[in-house]
Amino acid sequence: MTSLFEEVAPSEDDNIPVRRVEVRLNGERRAAKVEPRLLLAHLIRQGFQLTGTHTGCDTTNCGACTVLFDGEPVKSCTMLAVQAHGHEVTTVEGLATASELHPIQEGFKDEHGLQCGFCTPGMMLAAKALLDHNPNPTEDDVRWALSGNLCRCTGYQNIVKAVLWAAEKLRDADPGAAEGGDE
């Protein structure tokens, strides 16, 4: 599955150093040999063929490429793949289980929190990071947590509602968690 990168990086012939990267991707151990300059977003998309992580702006502004890095949201288009070595990465493909959607995914659908769907994976992961830390967010908390993610279609109002919908659902499912969080 990582052959693409072994194939296109002719390291021995051209003195390009090739590094081994091992990550825990959506809970599964994955490894690849990559050029040091390879971006994490490209390792995820082309290397591991998880195309739910999108690249929008290349400058860390739009957040379409947001993934969770050891549980924190990062923009994978401006992070090198080698920096992820030994870390945990969660992408949109890691949100749902085989049988059920994550409440954030349900919330986005139920509240019409997406239109073209391109920014959606990044939005949902930024939202997950928020709800993991703060199960009782206010509307302002949600707006602030998503302020690193741009959307051009929906106008945010329904995205914010979707996240609040998910927060409520998560609290209902686990009333104890509402007391928790780290904020």
Next chain:
Amino acid sequence: MTLDEVKIGGLGASRRRVEDNRFIRGKGNYVDDVVLPGMLHMEIVRSPLAHARIKKIDISGAYKIPGVRLVMTGEMMAARNLGWMPTLSYDTQAILATDKVRFQGQEVACVIADDPYIARDGCEAIVIEYEPLQPVVNPMQAVAPDAPLIRDDKVNQTDNIVFDWEVGDVIGTDQAFAEADVVSEIDMHYPRSHPSPIEACGSIADYDRSTSKLTVYMTTQAPHIIRAAVSLVAELPEHMIRIISPDLGGGFGNKVPVYPGYVMSILASILLEQPVKWIEDKSGNLISTGFGRDVYLKGQMALRNDGKILGVRMHTDSDHGAFFADAQPSKFKIGLMHSAFACYDIPNAHLTARGYYTNKAPGGVAYRCSFRVTEAMFFQERMVQAAADDLGMDQAEFRRKNFVRDDDFPHRTPFGFLTDSGQYEKCLDVGLEAIGYDDFLKQKEEAAARGRLLGIGISTMTEPLGAGNSREYDILGIKMFDSAELRVHMTGKAILRTGAKTQGQGHETTWAQIVAHELGIPAEDVVVEEGDTDTAPFGMGTYASRSTPVAGAAVSMVSRKIRAKSRKIAAHLLEVSEEDIDWELGRFYVRSAPDRGVTIQECAMAAYSNVPDGMEPGLENNAYYDPPNLTWPFACYIATVEVDPLTGVWDVLRVVAVDDCGVRINPMIVEGQIMGGLTEAYAMANMQFITFDADGNCVGGNYMDYLLPTAWETPGFELHEVVTPCPHHPIGAKGIGECATVGGPAAFVNAVIDALKGTGVRNIDMPLLPDRVYEAVTQHHDVSGAPPVKTD
């Protein structure tokens, strides 16, 4: 028992979206997600200068890099007769620059390599020598005595003027101005903006020598037009071209034109006989692809003292960049600018328009609007506010006095359009009531006494959505109708294809609802497909809010054809004559014995197993819909703001939107479109614009400089509705996708200007950045947002 239409996902059901099931799982299929075996990657070298002669291009360095397969330059393209291509407005556009570069970011060379990183390395290794020429960055400079000729490639082009065009009644308008008590005047600039979908453009061209077939995955809102264009430009037979527009990460008009990158990837694939993928970066998208707006207005209104508008004069100077590439109906040079003032009863109007070439990117696309309608309605509503202020009249009353009345439809507008229906005053009343107009005026007065500046802005407008009819509307001669094809399978499930192309509007959900409404087949039993020219019927694509008015109507019409055939089958099954049966949703029954009936599903089964003698089996059909008129939705947007005179910062207090888009197919989706549009309206009023420095450098070439609002600053929106069914659309629907982008900006600007009333400031050009507002407040003068004029 009659079916419950909402339960089967018919008209009026806020059905949750079908397409979301893949998007929320990260399983969308965007162009960049498509991987073909043996695929190569293309990257583009762009001009760093706005205007320069190309002296020399040395590509040898690129070929020294292992993995570089091909380098293409303008010279190579020209040798294959592909140096230039036609634009959507009967001009020509360079594919790769041959003689000189005419805007910063123009495509000069491209490199095809094993992976995109190597292709980038190849681009870096290409050395290009330029001889800088004087740049032209706005219309004033374009006609200065010493202006360089930008389009010296065109025979007979001796200046930088693209067109002169006029519409309306000059004599009647002069007469109206002669009789006016007051003439209100205002000059302004609607700045250049970029639609900027989060996904940039891209294509994967796959030419198969063995079958002579070219397949292109492409970010396009109009795949069939692209197929025709590729056929003409690349001289390939149309039936050997397959354009597939998969999921699109937004479009907003940006993905209508044919871009050089698409053409280069196609040629590269033909030359290399391997698939070639081109994925544009954000900067390339912002600096080189179709922009919107960039129009200067001189507006005049002839007024009677009692508030009646007697006539309007408009003159626009529009900046088209280096190539006239507006995506618009060919008959109208400045789009539908002359749809301005359609909601007001004005006897006379005259518009003159001049277009200019400049050293800026080409475009003039319909950025979330119906062909320059955004500029038209913004100018209209700013002129209306200025006129009300000049007369000392309340802005709501001024509008009310001049609205077209409910019983005056169809109404001929001063520029010749025919509006179809509306309840303008009712919409205004709903908006005023919702915002608490009178209370706010009191609050505003009280706040002023304490030195706080509150303002309220109103914007009311009707706009023409859903081009054609085909008599008046065409693009490059191709008439603007649209299509739908419906196949009902024997178990009553169905597949629907249309010539439109969704890019977030939710066609997969709403088209099935129209079928449910017409046939009683539950929406969940209908799958919708678009965007593949080998399977979808011919259509003009999705832009200018035309999907529901045109393709949506075609869905209704094809469903009715299916129903008509099913009726014959039902008569056969019920053993009565066709005249003796009636239809209720999903079922035919014998009029005299309503218990005797057959469902649409039973008819479908019979179509494949038990057709009457002489009837062709099967249950499928298609429809091409040529609308009799455009649809005319109406909107009233009201914003309240507070301006801080010490910093120039303004905050939105409330936004009320009243939209009348006729019958709503899926209210949830309609409201989503309105909120999205309002956000872009707020963006343009507040922060979003592309400008250029005196050397023609694009300021706004990435998201650090091109500001888009986030969830943090975007205000909340309060939505209301009025429903006036469209009299000529089969289900009474009108376009809605762009109303809020079109009508919204004036509400915000009018509100800020209203807050500054008394300071002597009549206008600040968008975006109303704090420094512009501060300058206006402190210097007591209008502030122009026009790009710089080089003086040295």
